[in-house]
Amino acid sequence: MGLIVQKYGGTSVGDAERIRSVARRVARYRAEGHEVVVVVSAMAGQTDHLLALAAQVADLPDEREMDVLLATGEQVTISLLAMTLIGMGCPAVSLTGFQARVCTDDAHTRARIKEVETERIRTALGDGRVVVLAGFQGISPSGDLTTLGRGGSDTSAVAVAAALGADACEIYTDVDGVYTTDPNVYDRARKLERVSYDEMLELASVGAKVLQIRSVEFAKKYGVPIHVRSSFSDAEGTWVVEEDESMEQVAVAGVAYDRNEAKVSVRGVPDRPGIAARIFGALAEKNIVVDMIVQDVGEGDRTSMTFTVPQADLKRALSVIEPVAEDLGTAEVSADTGITKVSIVGVGMRSHAGVAARMFEVLAREGINVLMISTSEIKVSCVIAEKYTELAVRVLHDAFGLGGERPGGSA
Ligand code: ADP
Ligand code: ASP
Ligand code: MG
Numbered sequence: 001m002g003l004i005v006q007k008y009g010g011t012s013v014g015d016a017e018r019i020r021s022v023a024r025r026v027a028r029y030r031a032e033g034h035e036v037v038v039v040v041s042a043m044a045g046q047t048d049h050l051l052a053l054a055a056q057v058a059d060l061p062d063e064r065e066m067d068v069l070l071a072t073g074e075q076v077t078i079s080l081l082a083m084t085l086i087g088m089g090c091p092a093v094s095l096t097g098f099q100a101r102v103c104t105d106d107a108h109t110r111a112r113i114k115e116v117e118t119e120r121i122r123t124a125l126g127d128g129r130v131v132v133l134a135g136f137q138g139i140s141p142s143g144d145l146t147t148l149g150r151g152g153s154d155t156s157a158v159a160v161a162a163a164l165g166a167d168a169c170e171i172y173t174d175v176d177g178v179y180t181t182d183p184n185v186y187d188r189a190r191k192l193e194r195v196s197y198d199e200m201l202e203l204a205s206v207g208a209k210v211l212q213i214r215s216v217e218f219a220k221k222y223g224v225p226i227h228v229r230s231s232f233s234d235a236e237g238t239w240v241v242e243e244d245e246s247m248e249q250v251a252v253a254g255v256a257y258d259r260n261e262a263k264v265s266v267r268g269v270p271d272r273p274g275i276a277a278r279i280f281g282a283l284a285e286k287n288i289v290v291d292m293i294v295q296d297v298g299e300g301d302r303t304s305m306t307f308t309v310p311q312a313d314l315k316r317a318l319s320v321i322e323p324v325a326e327d328l329g330t331a332e333v334s335a336d337t338g339i340t341k342v343s344i345v346g347v348g349m350r351s352h353a354g355v356a357a358r359m360f361e362v363l364a365r366e367g368i369n370v371l372m373i374s375t376s377e378i379k380v381s382c383v384i385a386e387k388y389t390e391l392a393v394r395v396l397h398d399a400f401g402l403g404g405e406r407p408g409g410s411a
Contacts, residue, residue: 001033002167007157011174012231013077014044023084026130030090035125039135039157040081042073060315063108064144071145074134082132092130097137102156104138104146107287111138111146113155116163151212158215162222169226176230177238178210180402181255186394188403196243199253199345202379206343207258243347251352252400257389258341261291262314265306268331271298282320288313292374311337340389343381344396356380362399368392
């Protein structure tokens with residue numbers, strides 16, 4: 001017997017039959033004597049649908065109102081799941097982020113959880129009910145609805161698990177674990193039995209959307225082990241846990257890609273101190289996260305800067321950059337959305353030399369031009385033309401031997 005937090009993603013609650021299937025699993029755990037908090041996403045496609053609606057009525061939708069809109073998606077699923085459970089004779093109560101008091105900052109559409117007040121959840125659990133909590137949403141210090149960014153229900157689940165001191169945090173999704181690369185892109189991807197927090201953080205940050213990055217940050221900070229598993233089976237999934245020695249033995253644990261970035265180039269900027277601070281300061285002020293940055297070798301007193309931002313923020317980024325560029329007398333601002341960032345990740349990179357060089361070689365052999373590069377201690381990322389995404393993922397996966405056995409890590 002224990003306290004279990006289970007999170008079900010959009011596909012897992014995509015229609016009435018799937019909601020019934022989730023309810024059956026939840027009821028089974030409760031019947032076994034566990035206390036269960038279920039965190040759910042909006043039904044598959046709903047968040048995209050709401051975003052598309054907003055785009056039809058406003059060019060740059062007001063972010064506070066965007067959160068009011070997006071939070072409705074999860075409200076639909078919590079009520080449907082709670083109704084289903086009650087209908088099955090399993091006492092349950094739905095709670096929105098507001099009702100449960102998932103407290104966030106006020107960064108609308110990308111809010112961070114500051115604290116989860118557990119009183120209401122604990123009272124409901126104490127009454128013998130399953131708590132069905134809306135993922136992805138919270139409440140700002142001024143009492144407004146907030147959302148946590150795409151994939152945010154993962155973070156809701158881990159934050160609630162940490163706040164409650166839960167015995168387990170299970171993330172149920174449409175694949176049965178974390179793979180060496182996206183199994184929907186490469187059928188030779190292999191399920192990992194265990195992956196370290198640091199590797200998962202990097203994988204998530206470079207596009208492996210199976211877990212939202214902030215959920216892994218939370219899990220690492222509060223020592224919450226995450227079990228990523230399939231909502232369609234009882235198979236053991238992948239444990240995201242502290243690093244151990246076996247994980248260091250392989251250089252590369254996984255390959256990820258991200259098609260959702262855009263490359264922005266600002267050409268002909270004055271080559272003098274303070275210009276980068278001005279450009280990137282303006283973006284930071286609008287909460288736009290810049291990923292890679294390259295400044296070219298200047299020609300005369302002018303240079304150019306190229307950087308990447310999430311495609312979703314591109315319009316806003318350009319609306320910030322264009323006036324700054326004009327002010328600087330800059331020749332040209334251009335954007336390219338036809339790019340992908342491919343990355344290799346592994347804690348073993350700390351002790352294996354030549355991993356980056358090998359990555360460039362493998363891409364070059366396929367005639368794939370590398371447009372930008374960035375590295376961290378346990379990651380190398382390259383920006384390439386989007387049309388090469390699948391090819392790059394496959395050749396890198398094979399070149400680093402990911403189809404084979406990982407010591408203690410294969411399933
Ligand atoms: P959910 O709706 O359950 O939150 P997501 O679509 O957010 O599910 O995340 C699951 C998806 O993540 C999978 O369907 C898969 O295509 C993708 N994915 C990307 N990289 C990986 C990886 N390394 N391992 C597993 N899944 C991955
Ligand atoms: N519904 C949100 C999204 O689609 C949150 C989530 O599914 O985790 O991004
Ligand atoms: Mg997700």
